[in-house]
Amino acid sequence: MPVPSHPDLRSAVAALPPGHPxxxxxxxxxxxxxxxxxxxxxxxxxxxxxxxxxxxxxxxxRADGHRTTGDWLGKTTRISNPGAEVHTARDLxxxxxxxxxxxxxxxxxxxxxxxxxxxxxxxxxxxxxxxxLVEYAKISTAKQLRTLVDVMIQQYAPDGSDEDAExxxxxxxxxxxxxxxxxxxxxxxxxxxxxxxxxxRTRRVQRPxxxxxxxxxxxxxx
Numbered sequence: 001m002p003v004p005s006h007p008d009l010r011s012a013v014a015a016l017p018p019g020h021p022x023x024x025x026x027x028x029x030x031x032x033x034x035x036x037x038x039x040x041x042x043x044x045x046x047x048x049x050x051x052x053x054x055x056x057x058x059x060x061x062r063a064d065g066h067r068t069t070g071d072w073l074g075k076t077t078r079i080s081n082p083g084a085e086v087h088t089a090r091d092l093x094x095x096x097x098x099x100x101x102x103x104x105x106x107x108x109x110x111x112x113x114x115x116x117x118x119x120x121x122x123x124x125x126x127x128x129x130x131x132x133l134v135e136y137a138k139i140s141t142a143k144q145l146r147t148l149v150d151v152m153i154q155q156y157a158p159d160g161s162d163e164d165a166e167x168x169x170x171x172x173x174x175x176x177x178x179x180x181x182x183x184x185x186x187x188x189x190x191x192x193x194x195x196x197x198x199x200x201r202t203r204r205v206q207r208p209x210x211x212x213x214x215x216x217x218x219x220x221x222x
Contacts, residue, residue, distance in 0.1 A: 012040035039106040046104040052089035091117055098134045111142040119149045122157045
């Protein structure tokens, strides 16, 4: 991960109007946000991830008596998703150089970083995809970027992530229902190939059941 530039973060903070924001005039508030304040926020996000990654790489959590970096981060900051923050920091350090550079430069947001990380968990060869997503993120909102990633996953990796695989399985799910005569038939919105396969397997085990008898009841004597 690129080393954050101290002058960049400090210059972003220095560009803010003087005093507390509650004392700013309307003009100062317009000048301070989202301009310098937004720029400082993204740079601070990059700094925070870099600090977590450095602490993680040095195994600082165990040295401080914690089980993992996520455990240390959760107990020291009381945030609700420390594990995700640690994984984000590791990805920015080790696997997403273009994303890290764009975040450090204030060109994308931390929310957009999370969307890009989701795509990385789905696609194996991510180098070119990262470049495409980062360039799109620079000119779009996080919602627009998320829509693009959703379309890419649907087109090229419908079962690529846990969340999407679960949704895909729900769409393909078949239910077995009883028909008159004791036959069992698959029902549900599965594709034709999947349906034919299940029907073939159920057909081999289907047995007509006579009226008045239940499967497994012994035949009466005589």
